[in-house]
Amino acid sequence: MSDPAVRHCCRQMTSRLEHVCALHPNPFDCPDQVVIYSPRFREYGLIIHDGGTGVISIRFCPWCGSTLPV
Template sequence: MKKHCCEDMAYHVNFECEIHENPFECPDKIIFFDNRKNDYGLIIHDGGTSCIIIDYCPWCGSKL
């Protein structure tokens, strides 16, 4: 498992909803992490699978 920049980021990246299997359908899942590209993104909950790639952690400010 990848070590993330802070506990908050690790919590949100590893969050698993008990109701929704698809992270893009869960309103509580806000961060998507792509292991292949090593990218972090803010999930846009508009019914699709869109994300806004982020370069800095929203909680601690570290460069991702």
């Protein structure tokens, strides 16, 4: 889930991070949740949907190409 105080690089990223699924309260269980943000580390990642909580860190936005914080 997204931190409301954080401005993300584009509307698409913000929209994907704010996605709320009525069927899957845990973002790692929802097949429609593809990206996650960790405010503690200021990191973005792609969720690996294999039944766990794995994430692949990303350095660029998949939608607008902006450089993300490292």
